[in-house]
Amino acid sequence: MHRPEAARLSPHELYNARLGLWLFIVSEAALFSAFIAARYLNLGTQRPAELNQPLGLAITAALLLSSLTAYRAETCIAHGDRAGFLRNTLWTLLLAVVFLVGVVAEWVEAFHLFPPGTRYGTSFFSLTGLHGLHVLSGAVLLLGVYLHGRRGRYGPEDYWPVEGVVKYWHFVDVAWVFIYPTLYLVG
Template structure:
């Protein structure tokens, strides 16, 4: 390896990692596009009156707020503010966990009103379940980033895992921005 290649190899590796992450997001988007489309194909514009609008809005606010903390965590790491990074990452993890608790409450209520055997129930549980698994994965990634950050494994110059976990978290939030109106706002 010559000197020029050695200097540019880390930047090339980072571009490759970022490109791979975006390809992952694109492939996951096809999954969610199919699931969201199935809502309109199977259910049309009908929406059960029993759907808990207040809880849906609350968990949406929680998830979107968590994205702000994720952004602040990454920005703090890039500025070299380790403690601020740790606080914001932990806040993101806790809000993500709170979102999952809210979805659990939502599921408990939903089972009584529209079981999975009904069309809306099938769509509702599949969409929120698939998204919930992605949120759970994001919480796990961010928790791992937090634990490694506590051990001082990241620096402003070397923090790809932080960047990747935060981008994944933002992706999960953007997906919810499409799921929320699909389930809670469309139809009557």
């Protein structure tokens, strides 16, 4: 109503959008903290020995690496390097898919080892599931900015959607940095 659609954000609006996103991220962190807290409140630091540690480490590495490529994508578009932006966004998407496939593989194993009805399985499936949904939504958003980017939508003066999605992606990554030790390492 108050501004023409698809117009470039003014510096004032850009600042507002950033602040809004950061507050959203703080709020989301509270959601994850509740599920992480429930894990410790329900079963302390107990952890089954059958966890697939190599797979857990592999998907963690993929996700951490994807933050690097996401960062590079944002930096490229900020400097007007559209080809680099597209290339790095694709790499990020690829790593996201690797992560999600890894989680599905984990789930298939875990269903037999510690199903959702067990106390560890409860936290394992809900934490990886909640986080997986966030990864999936982040991947969909990344795909969105990739497709828009291919049609020349962003430039060095106007890339807030890219910045926003990448910030969200970093957050999803940081959330995993807390979830991974909670599920795989403590105890």
